[in-house]
Amino acid sequence: MKQYLEHHPWKIIEPGFDSENQLLSESIFSLGNGYMGQRANFEEEYSGETLQGNYMAGVYYPDKTVVGWWKIGYPEYFAKVLNSTNWLGIDIKVDGQVLDLAKCRVEKFQRILNMKEGYLSREFIAEFSNGNRLKVNACRFISMARPEIAAIRYSVKALNFEGKLEITPYLDGDVINQDANYGEKFWDQVAGDINDGRGYLLLKTKKLDFHICTAMDCQIRKNGQELRPDLDKIKNEKYIANKYFLDIQQNDEVTLFKYIASTSSRYYQVGELIAETSCQSRKAAELGFDNLLAEQSAAWGEIWQKSDIKIEGDTAAQQGIRFNIFQLNQTYTGEDERLNIGPKGFTGEKYGGSTYWDTEGFCLPFYLSTADQSVAKNLLLYRYRHLEKAQENAARLGFSGGAALYPMVTMNGEESHNEWEITFEEIHRNGAIAYAIYNYVNYTGDYSYLADYGLEVLIAIARFWAQRVNYSEKKNKYVILGVTGPNEYENNVNNNWYTNRIAVWTLEYTLEVMDYLKQEYPESLAKFKEKVSFKPEEINKWHDIINKMYYPIDEEEGIFLQQDNYLDKEQLLVSELVKKELPLNQHWSWDRILRSCFLKQADVLQGLYFLEDKYDLETIRRNFRFYEARTVHESSLSPSVHAVLAARIGDYQKAYEMYLRTSRLDLDNYNNDTEDGCHITSMAGTWLAIVQGFGGLRIRDNTLILNPFLPEKWSSYSFKINYRGALVNIMVGLEGLTIQNESKNDIEIKVYDKEYHLAGDGQLKIKDYKQG
Incomplete structure (x- = not known):
């Protein structure tokens, strides 16, 4: 630092x-x-x-x-x-x-x-x-x-x-x-x-x-x-x-x-x-x-x-979150759907100023909650407008029938990255784009987006996954070979758990959307099917993949494996590393990094973050304990996911440690790489660490859910979210929790598993709260 x-x-x-x-x-x-x-x-x-x-x-x-x-x-x-x-x-x-x-x-x-x-x-x-x-x-x-x-x-x-x-x-x-x-x-x-x-x-x-x-x-x-x-x-x-x-x-x-x-x-x-x-x-x-x-x-x-987060009792933490929010608002306003967000924004040349999967994976929730709904929608429309280019990209790689592979790096929808392991192997980006559609609809309730745009993208991505899998006769399972997950410290691996899991989830969600449109928007569904020449047998193939996907698991440890044979690597912990050798990417050869067990970011935890509602708390806890100890966080995107999951499992001290790391990543130059630009897209992760981590914000079944805790060093914090036309101010302090509806719209809210109806201009006070 x-x-x-x-x-x-x-x-x-x-x-x-x-x-x-x-x-x-x-x-x-x-x-x-x-x-x-x-x-x-x-x-x-x-x-x-x-x-x-x-x-x-x-x-x-x-x-x-x-x-x-x-x-x-x-x-x-x-x-x-x-x-x-x-x-x-x-x-x-x-x-x-x-x-x-x-x-x-x-x-x-x-x-x-x-x-x-x-x-x-x-x-x-x-x-x-x-x-x-x-x-x-x-x-x-x-x-x-x-x-x-x-x-x-x-x-x-x-x-x-x-x-x-x-x-x-x-x-x-x-x-x-x-x-x-x-x-x-x-x-x-x-x-x-x-x-x-x-x-x-x-x-x-x-x-x-x-x-x-x-x-x-x-x-x-x-x-x-x-x-x-x-x-x-x-x-x-x-x-x-x-x-x-x-x-x-x-x-x-x-x-x-x-x-x-x-x-x-x-x-x-x-x-x-x-x-x-x-x-x-x-x-x-x-x-x-x-x-x-x-x-x-x-x-x-x-x-x-609309977007400020106030923290009392910790000036470094307060400065950190405001710096991140400031840079995010300087980078993207959402007024032009042709624009997107580069990992360095306007602060440097690294990454070429292009769009990565960071937008869908990390930035979308920030704009969903702090700006007009049209801003987040424009981020999705950016990808929709580039669907044809994504299909052309997939066709160049040998995929057919309207399958789409969105680029890892792009300005205009064309792939413009030039590293093999990223250009061809980091196909998990397709899953992030599908998840962003779900995230947007789940948060806003704008189901018409699925009928107007979303399903067309989902079908194209699902077709890619259906062709990208291999059927293993030996395993009697579908496998996905030769990939690189979000953890770029392992290249060309087989059966990366996160990639396999997000592929199946995409197929499941696409089928769910088709069933929904069949009931609510039958004309739109028929239009899409005709437009993309959809065949009923495709559904059968998708179901078969869903039912027979192979996932690498270690029963003894009770964890999902990063990929096949991950445990064949010498299992060391980050705590055993000599500090002067960190960051690894500035001290170790690439060969040494690839052969080590150390993770730039933990792919399994990325999957558990996206699909948290599908796994019980103990499963999340076991995987978190195992992978956090092996993660060096040399991806700027890594600490925020760890902060959210640490809060989820009740490890508030680790959640706070990871929050400080992500919030002051650039201000304190944690990874010794801010000279060529700030980490703009990971700054959205700082917001996630507080709002989803400390605040426990989730949207389930059209209900706003909060499970907040107060970090030990803070006397209070507050944040606002724009949720379905309601501006909601959440304040957590030593005296308890106050939720103020600063709009005329009523909302349903659940706090610590108890349901409440919060009327327009209404206020909810809860004295019991969790303290970290």
Whole structure:
């Protein structure tokens, strides 16, 4: 772990500048609004180690795969989100000396991410080699109220000198991705211009023809008075700038306001981009920084009203959950069903910004409970719109008859991952997509989704499983061979318990949905059957697989096995590892990891988390005890599942330990890998750890279920959920449990196995509660 940030309930505070923390801070202090995002790079020049990052949602590049060999069905490209026009840049020179924190002496540095109001501020004093001391105060935000707008306020104050000041705000499109093959650049300039205080760049990608236009409007004030200083207009290839020249006296303060608009051809016709973008940046400048910031604060106030989790008695835990909620809301707003959630969001380039199974497995419940129902529905529609591509993907691998294999990694529905064991073997992702449909319908009661969209996807996935199984004559069972489960520390295994189990569950759920539609939506069922050329014998095959699926089990231990022959491995415990060898993936060879019993995440526990209602408490407890002791949690998705299951079996201390690990995974850099971006999708797991773990939230038989406990270190906590039109506030404290219905809609609720009717605007108080 690397703990260098101060604990605060609403802020992330970095006290002092240490260049060794810069990449880490660039990730943690990132900003976004679902439409665009920005790593926390400095505005001024910085010659130290940095990862430049400006990203536009949905704008990507089909880069050539990095592997040198090909197999039938192998992805043709690796999709990556592009580092686009750098709009942050503000170069500062004092008497010809460049402001560069890698070269200046830095004092009183402080960087603050204000999560409550949604802005990033930074202040410091820089001393140049000639002894001149300059105080800098910067503030910026990406607007949640105006998706295409960002704004910067950048002030410099002469502390002990008089001299010549140059301020150069610019737009730079000559950018590169860190992982670009052979230093390849992805953008060409279409147009660009610069005038007094304003300018624009219009760029297009070298493939796919995405166009992005970025415009800036700038204003200068000196000691609070607006100025029109002398300036040079600079116009180079993929670069425009204004260079302002000012005389500055001791104690003078000069402030630059830089207003940014960024638009893309995803939302506008190419011919409209320049005029639209320039108009938006001009309007932002007319409104002014303070008014835009007030809008930002109000927008975040509405977000926190629905999604905040309050914790009393543990500042580190409070900061952790709010940081995770903040980043999730910055990453995805649900307003565009063509967009999804990348594991790093807008905080870095790793994983290419593409969509993984993380969305369905971990993120969906967060948006179900904290946003309008349409947001979660759009996550499902993203996959529905890509069904044809999933069927094409399956066909390339030899599957037929409309079988669908959803991609492990995608931007547009096509598979774009380039590792064999993931691209071809992590087929469990199909199960997560089917489970997301169930999860959505179970939570919302929106059964019409099944009739309009859901069944078509379920049938296609079920057809894949029906073809992917093998029938073993020796076992007289169906088996699934050559897979990789969520635990990527074991590749190309046979009969991964989770994969086999989620395959069967998908078949069971598809049949259940068909029976439901037969009763409630017979016309929709008939339409689907005709559309997909459904044959009755398919049902017989599915039933046969359900009844004859093989599951690896160890009777002596009383556990489900990760996969066949898992116990042939030397059985060691994580507690026996030398701490300096962790994380394993940064100290052990891949061969050694694959041969060990240690798990990146426990597949069996993932299955028990999804299908908890199908197993008794003792079965869950035995499997949890066995696998938790062998799990190194080097998948960011792992701790949250362990937290929920630990709470389920009454191991509240372990649940709390796992919660802290997931909530502060990035803030404390647990896995030593946050420098290249935060773990956005696993942040939803932090929310799950509290709401499903500590709160015991479940939905069963159209009833809201709560079985909360209060962690020992906390005096209280509360969270809100949006459930079927009712906004419910759950507060757990030393005096008991209070449930407030903050809407007009009545709901049925069960607490500690006792049923209640909670009327609109009603309140329920329960004095008995569990304490961890």
